[in-house]
Structure formats: structure tokens, C-alpha cells
Amino acid sequence: MTHVPSATSEKTLDELRRVVVNLPTMPKNIVDDTRHEKVLSYVSAFIAQASPTLMHTMLREWAILDIFQVLEAACQFLVAIIENRSIDPLQHTAHDTLMDTLLDSISLYKLIHTMMTDQDSERNRVAGLEFLWMVCNAKSDRGTAFMQHSQLFFTYMDLLMDDSRLVRSRALDVLSLVLESTANPLSVLGKDIAPSDTMDADVSDDQSQVDCFNHLIDSNVTSLITLTDSLKALHVATSILDTMVKPLYQSNEMHGTGTQFKGIILSTILWIIQTLQESSADDHDPNVFRHTEKILVLGYGKLAKQLNQKGFQDLVKAQSRAKPIRGAASRGGTLPKTIVLSALKALQTLSMLFPQVVEKSPAIGVVLSILSDTKLCSDQRVFKACLTTLPAVLKTKVHNGLLLDEQLFAGTVKTILGLIKRPASGSTSLRLILTAIQEFFTDKILGDILAREKVGQDLASALGMKLYDMEWDVRDNVVEFIGNLFVASGPDHGVEWALRNDQLEAIFQKLLDEEAYVRAASVHAFEIIMRDPRGWNGMREKNLEERLSAQLPSLIRDSEAFVRRAVLEAMICLVSERKSGVILMVNGTDLFVDAKFMSRLTLDDSDWEVRIRACEFIAAVWEHCLALDEKADYRVRAAKRLKDSDSDSREDIAPPRPSTWWFYDIKGDEILVEASRDSSRLVRLASVETLKKIKASLEQRQESFTRSVAANGAGDGHDATDDRQRKRPVGDGADRKHSSSILPDSNTTGQHPHAQFYTVLCGLNFERLDATTSVEQLYEEVLNVERVEDVVMTESEKANDGNNILDCY
16 A cells, blocks of 8 residues: 655655656656556555645646556546546535546546547557546446446447457457446446436446346347358457356346346357358368257347348358458458357356356257367367367266266267377377366266276277377377376376376386487376375385386486486485385395485586486485484384383393485585585575585484483494495385484594584585575675776787687686
């Protein structure tokens, strides 16, 4: 909220005037839309607080509208004035009178009307509609009263039929706001306007909404569709129907009206789609279901009579087949496709808001018919819109946990399988199809059928064939689709389908794909699967986690950096999410990520993102091993308590080796310290943050050790010299791990690696390291360096002295 000082402060007003008046003279490099918006926000706040005299001063003496060259800023200022006027004649104050006078003095109504009717300037027409949109968007009685009194939107049909797409689009936006926020929309549209002195902005009778919908359908939509030689008119009619859906839903919920219009709008939308679909393709895919029955428009008004008239649909078909002489439609039939897109958008909205009405209609058959139209669906926008609308329409067939038409669903799946198997289906088309299938899985009933019935097996078979497609991006899309089914918030039925049909095994086979992108996608898919408990259990049932671990040593050495990144992320997941130390082993004994290889991966890899992930993997190893040590500590203490309670037992409790020594086997301590000096700032940042966390964890364990010594009187010093020279198995069993990975007391001279590492950490200058990872600090250092031309590029009379630009390096 903008804080505005008292309007009576002469100093404040003088400062404000200087800022406003000097805006046009400020350099262009400091004046932009943001600066105007800030000044406007400050000025507008005065309108509700200051005296009417100040308003007059701003408009007349300061010429504030001339200064605000930014359209949005000027419009907002005018809307702020309108919103601070009273519309009640009985409460009209001197302030309101002055506001009206000010609006009249700048001829606002005439100015906006002139802009909206300026046929020579698209920019002016759009600007006028932008102002009306802001007035309507306020959704207030004052804005409605202004729209009624100004009569600026009475010519809305002319604007909707404008040659400019931008003008038509903005006019539809204004119409939508009028229908949503105005109790009596026809009064704003100029169809039931009364004399200006008796206008009432508070009309809220349900009948006004009914009258408005009737007028739009029987007058506007009917007249537009009747213009059979104008596809632009058919497009505008479709857009008006789409604009009516949301206000119709609001009216139905609030007042119980509008029931009769649901079927009319839906059937008209389907009629338009069918008309364009049947007239835009010469052949159809035989594997795709088609709806061949003629759509009848519901209702008894002018629209139904006209569209259901024998031969009228054929007339529209013939006109839509004709190649336009000029305009946007001459470019490959763009306009018919645009109309279909608008109709599909309206159908999707109807499916979500009025599912019971859509369920009784042939909407699914109409959408599937579009998918069979090879000409229309050659445009990926139409193909995407169909596949986006199809799940929404199909879900309307589910009621009370039952699928009302199983045969129709089977036909739909058959259609989708036909699209997948179509030779011409490329990666883009397949991605759209898979997105629609994923939507089916999100529905409880539809997803259950896909997971358990034969159609699910057919789907798995079709995708299995695509995993060996000649195009690598097709294979990549299938792998990504299967992996995304296991996302944390993903559909349960999708996971069930994947596990039932051995999709994890199918992905595993692609780890050795000849294309690096597919290999990376397969590894990434397994990372997602491992994070999901259902996926992890599925992997363990098939012994896939061990088979995956056997593949990682070769994949981590892949020539492509994005494969190495994916492998490291999977290794981090195994260690941190699944606590699987087996990731570090080969044949159960040897570390495949030994110190030499880990050093090369973290410090010498050419890809800085790989180096970052290597640091994160070392951090994950530390956290994993530290957690195992905590468990081992508990077991040793429990065994000691048991020994103390049994006075006859003389067997010593020998502590196992500490798990955290695995961290030192790969020389994680030395590598992280060295990585803090990496050439990449982000690598240094990852290393330094990890070192900080390790230092903090060591200090916590040192305090614990100190308390233990104070309580027991002594601590066992464990010499690690010999142990670190031997190979140690890396497993998940905590019974062989040592609990004594704590920091020794300052009086102890043991060789525990924690003590050595902690000494190194204490010797690091973390303040300086933080500075090397801060962008602001790096900028400051650069700016503080002496200018290159002063230091390096100094001219010299000697040959080749001071003139070499490479001297600066």
C-alpha cells in the first residue's frame, strides 16, 4: 500500500509537482514504464484523500494526462477518478460535482469514443478498449454506471467484427467482464437503455441475465452464423458462445437461472465443430472412431430454427471449403482451424462446469472425429486441443463411481492406440498423446480400467514398440512418460499399470541405448521411481536395484556430461533417499567410486554441473554414513548395558569400524577442500556449504564425546592407521559398523580421521571462502580493479611494449 503524506503539506505537493512535471525531461535511460507506474501509484493515492481543488490542479495546471505517456498509467489515473465519484444523486457532493466537471472538461467520453472508432489506427482502438477493460475490471457499481452513462460499448458488435485480431480479442475480454460483473448487462450493451436521467445501476433481477443471454444467442450469434460467406463471422459467433459459458455458470449458481442455455450453447458448439470437420478433410483414419450423425441444435429460438433448417449446414460447409481471396484464411486454411480451436476451448470449459449436460451429448464422438481429420490435425495446435479436451469430456461419462459407457471408452482407447501406431506420429504428436493418457490415469475409474483390463496391456504393447522407434526423441518421450507416472503426486493407477506391465524392465533395457539422451532419460526415470516407495518396492521385487547398481560404473564414465549428471543424481538418491550403501560396491567388496576416480570426477570433469553433483554426492555419503554410525552407537551402548547387567559375562564389546570411514576411503575430505578453490563459483558454493555442514556435525559430536568422557571417566582411543590401509566392505548392515566416529578430546592423541579433518576445517577461512561464492563480492572486486586501459594498454614508443591486449591475462 502506498503511504501518502498529508495533502495539505505544501512541501509534499511541491515535490510531487516537480517529479510529475519533470518526467518528460528525464533521460530515457531512467524513465520507463516502471517509473511512470511508481509516480502514478503515488499520485492516485491523493485522489481519495486530497481536496477537489488539487484534482483540478493535477489535470489542468500540471497537464498530468499529457505527461503520462504510458497508456496503462493514464488509464489507471482516470479509473481512479471514476471510482471516487458517487453514483447516488441524493448523496452527490461538491467533490463529485467537480469530478464530473473534470471528466467533462477533458472530454473523456468523446476522447474514448474517437479512439475506438478510429479506423486508421489499430493502436487507438486497442487503447480505447484497454480503458474500458480497466473500468469493467474494477467490478464496481461506479464502473457500471460509467459504462451505462458513457454508452461507449454500445457498438460492441462493430468492435467484435473489426478486421484487427487484437481489437476483436480485447472487445471479447470487455464483453466477458460485462457479463460477469454487471447485474444488467444489456444496459451496458445498449439494448434496453432508458433515458439517461432514469438509469439504474442496481438492476439485479435474474430476468435481466436471461434477457441478455437470449439477446446474444438469438440476435448476435444467429446473425453472425447466417453470414455464411464470412468465416470471420462464424469465428466471432464461436467466441461469443465461449465468452458466455463462465457467466452462465455464475448465474446458474447464484440465481438458478440459465438452465435452458446450457444445452443450446453446447449443441451449437458441436454443430460448428462438425460443420468444419466434415468440410475440411477428404479422407479419414480408419482406426479412429467417427461421429456421423448430424448434430441438432437444442432450443426453440431463432438460432435452433436457423441451424436445424434443412440444407443450411451444407451451405456453411460449402462456404468453408471455398478458398478465401484475401485475409488470414488464405494462408493454408488458418481461419477454419482457429474456429475449431475456439470451439474446443469452449467445449473443455463446458465439460468442467456442466459435466451432466456434456455427458448426454455426442461430444466424445465429435472430438474423436476431429482426430480422424488428417488435414485439421496436421496443425499441432488443433491436435493438442483435441487431446486436451478429450480427457475432460470423457470424465463426464463417470458418475457415482461407474463408467456409463464402457464401449465408448474402449473405442476411445482404440483410437489413441491407432494414433500411437500411426507411422506419421512423430515425437511431438506422441508427447501430446501421452499427456492425454496420463490424464486418464488421474481419474479413479478410467485409471483403474487402464491398469487392470486388456486395454492397458494393449497400451503397454504399443509403447513397447515405440521404445525401439528409429527416432531417438520418440524413445525418449516414452521413457520420460513412464518415469513421470511415479512422481510423488502422480496417479496411483499409473504406477499400478507400469508395475503390472513390466515397464520398469522396459526402461532398464534403455540404459544401454545408443543415444545419450535416451540413456540419460532412463537413468533419470529410475531416480524418480526410486524416490517413490511403490516404485522402490517394485524395483526390489525384480532385483532391479542391484542390476541398476551394476550398470552405474560404466554409465558414470559416459562421454556425455548430461548422462554423468543423471547418474550422479541417481547415486545421490540411492544413498540419501534409500540408504543403500550398496551403490558404492562392486561384487560386494570393492568401491567402484574410489578416491582416484572421485577426485577426477569432482575436480577435473569438464562439465561444472557434474562437479557440483559430485560434491553433492560426497555430502550424501557423509550424511548416510553418519546416520549409520548413530545406529551403531545405539547398538554398542545397548550391548554394554546388557553386559553390565550380567555380572557373569566377561566378554568385551569390541566396537566395529566407523561407517564414516567410507567417506575418507574416497578422500571426500581432501576433495571437498580442493573443490572450494574450483574455477566455477557454483562448484565452490556447493563445496563450501558442504564443508560448513560437516564442520557443524563434527562439533556436535565432539560435545557428545566430551559429555561421555565426563560421565565415564575415560575414552577409548582408537588407532585408525592400520584400518585405513585395508579395504573395507561397504554394506547396509549396521552391525559391522563402528560407533566411535566421534571427535577425540583435546587431551587425546589418537589418529581418528575426524580429528584430522576437523583440524583442517578449523584452519579454513570460511569468511574468505564465502566471499568467493558471493556474486556481489565478485562484482565489487571487479569494479575495484584499476581500469585496464590505464594499467595494461598504456601506449609506449617501444615496439610491442604496452600494446598487447593479451597482457591483461
